[in-house]
Amino acid sequence: MTEILRLMRLASPAKGLPALLAAFLAVLSGLSLIGAAAWIIASAALAPPLSALTLGITCVRACGVSRAVFRYLDRLLSHRLAFACYEKLQLATYRQSVEKLPLREGTMREGEFLHDLLTGCETLRDFYLRTVPPPLLAGLLTLLTSLSLLPLSALGAGLVAALYLLHLSLPHLMLKEEHLRTESAAYRSALLNLVDGRTELHLAGAVPHAHRTLDSAAQIFQRKQDEKLQKREWLFTLLDTLRVSLWVTLMLLLLPSVQTGAISGIEYAVWALVLETALAEYRTLPAAALGTTAAIQAAANILPKGIHRAQSNEVQAKEAAIQPCTENDAPILEAQNISFGYQKNLPVLKDLSFCIRRGEHTAIIGESGAGKTTLASLLLRLWEVDSGTIRFNGTAYTALTADAVRSLFGAALQGSYLFRTSVRANFLRLHEEITETAIWQALETAQLADVVQALPQGLDEPLGENASRLSGGQRSRLLTALALAADAPLLLLDEPTAGLDAARGAKLLTAILAELDKRGGTLIVITHDLPLLERMNQVISL
Structure with a gap:
């Protein structure tokens, strides 16, 4: 959590809040567009006069235009923020390199150190684009959706909030992934040994044995990657199933409101499409949750505390x-x-x-x-x-x-x-x-x-x-x-x-x-x- 707070301090509120606001307005415009379209379709089935649909048609056009405008502003402001932070992170990597290089462990460890810094810098650049905005936007959308559902179905409002929390917590509970460099350690070690000792291995006639060792390490590494990919696919499938199940459940929970006259049939149709669109915003949450773990590790490497100051x-x-x-x-x-x-x-x-x-x-x-x-x-x-x-x-x-x-x-x-x-x-x-x-x-x-x-x-x-x-x-x-x-x-x-x-x-x-x-x-x-x-x-x- 400390690393996340330090990363957030890199982002200027003057740049971060407008980007978040533009993204939220783009999402609201998209929901309004779907809702207005659903209202027109459902109302048109009752064959009303064309003048009665004019307001809905105008709303669809306005929402379509505003969604495009806010989406453009979202991209512009968020990328400007991300690359401003990226510049600061790059300077931090240079300071780290100057402070710590050379390393006692030798050139191989220096290569790992620089790899961690550079890939970590790119990870943190994406942190401001793909890790922070999705949970915040989905959280605001969840709050708005739950408050709107609360008068009609308290259970439905609670289920929406629960699904949001599941999308953030399940990736951490089900996918306890190791760092890529840790997973590939055996393979990299075998590869470097083969490269460094290739002349001696050739003279000793041991190249075939070295190749078998390298192939074995590569297969183990590939198997780990396949298992990780399979776990991710299972998780994403599970969350997709939960989203569809929740949507069906919400439609069933809203049926009594139609029967009692709390909402009309047209409003029910609008709820159906708006809820489906709102729940679709949860699809990016698992990747954002996993990105948080990678960002914390990268921040610990790039933004250490008290370099050369804290002494025992x-x-x-x-x-x-x-x-x-x-x-x-x-x-x-x-x-x-x-x-x-x-x-x-x-x-x-x-x-x-x-x-x-x-x-x-x-x-x-x-x-x-x-x-x-x-x-x-x-x-x-x-x-x-x-x-x-x-x-x-x-x-x-x-x-x-x-x-x-x-x-x-x-x-x-x-x-x-x-x-x-x-x-x-x-x-x-x-x-x-x-x-x-x-x-x-x-x-x-x-x-x-x-x-x-x-x-x-x-x-x-x-x-x-x-x-x-x-x-x-x-x-x-x-x-x-x-x-x-x-x-x-x-x-x-x-x-x-x-x-x-x-x-x-x-x-x-x-x-x-x-x-x-x-x-x-x-x-x-x-x-x-x-x-x-x-x-x-x-x-x-x-």
């Missing part, structure tokens, strides 16, 4: 017990007893502590797999530490948002993506208000200005997919330039001299340090370049 008492107690470094000048960046692992009981970093002061350029070194890039990811808060605390200027990371932490760094990590557009476009994507002068300054510091100037279109030259037209060293220097352009207090570089000869690497480092010293910045560099260490004030060895 245990973590807060640990933070309170941590003391700052003992040196006289406070550190700009401080890690105390941090531990982290991608899997439980298999830490990559354990009880690591260090301090970095402003202007104290620091190198992080260690063998491959020692955790250098992992430490960089923790400093950028791409992941949360399992225990311990990281502080910036004495403020714990947990007291800041992830975006606030990342704004403290200009960072260039190995594997970072570059857009296929131009150098200028890559800068503008990260730094929207950067000037051309600032771009050239960053390129000059990164020792890449001469390369860009030599390109046919200079800053506007297309770089190709992931900057494939640049060499490895040039690509690394472009990442460095993008990080320098952030003008942040901390500059975090991952192997900035990789692919460069010793002379150009030394020139690059000299320019970076001179730029940082000029603006009071601090360098943190991951490196295997041992001569570079001589220029550092501190070395952290993992």
Whole structure:
């Protein structure tokens, strides 16, 4: 229920209420059209003068026109509302991706995560079109129908209300469906295993066995889908039967009113067609009820509460017990007893502590797999530490948002993506208000200005997919330039001299340090370049 309320708050009442009103008026116009037509047909059977039917004919025409107008307004306003909310939901998915990616579980889990976000976003778009309006409209129609029936048959009014509630509750009682990704887990696992190990399976002659395993998983998955479809068909058939049965029951309950003269035969005919039309509005309710469950799950994924804010008492107690470094000048960046692992009981970093002061350029070194890039990811808060605390200027990371932490760094990590557009476009994507002068300054510091100037279109030259037209060293220097352009207090570089000869690497480092010293910045560099260490004030060895 909490997720539903949060979704409803996304929709502006100024847009939602007019859309609902237009839809309700369209339904009323349709009922009036049927009722007026029924009155004309029943009255015409008694061969009255044509003038007596004029009012009914005029009413039919007016209701037909108004139904078309209100239906158009309903579509226009409801879709405008849905897509306005869809835009907000898309922005929420991007925030979720930025907050949580990368995931410790690896790329497959990242794929599932993104799939849940994107399909959930589409589910919630339909929530405003196919999940919310039908129950509200049918509820208003049920109230109107029950109140109209109440003087003639209290039992009939109660049965209409009961049928409305059954259409909303039976889908939840009879169809306890699992999430599609859960149902397909075995099949997807077998398929991914076959794709990932296809070379080994071929060499081992085990491809036929793998195919049988995949076929078996596919058959189980297909059987589950068929069973789900069959249950839905049974439910829809049952509800159709209940609607027809109720209509027949209502006609029988209204017969005594005809006999007593409470309603005429013509009015009875009008009741017959109007009730049949009103009950037909219930057909969309089962799908709307099932859509509510999917919407709640999607909202829980896309609109989580308290990201990076709610911390346990245990973590807060640990933070309170941590003391700052003992040196006289406070550190700009401080890690105390941090531990982290991608899997439980298999830490990559354990009880690591260090301090970095402003202007104290620091190198992080260690063998491959020692955790250098992992430490960089923790400093950028791409992941949360399992225990311990990281502080910036004495403020714990947990007291800041992830975006606030990342704004403290200009960072260039190995594997970072570059857009296929131009150098200028890559800068503008990260730094929207950067000037051309600032771009050239960053390129000059990164020792890449001469390369860009030599390109046919200079800053506007297309770089190709992931900057494939640049060499490895040039690509690394472009990442460095993008990080320098952030003008942040901390500059975090991952192997900035990789692919460069010793002379150009030394020139690059000299320019970076001179730029940082000029603006009071601090360098943190991951490196295997041992001569570079001589220029550092501190070395952290993992």
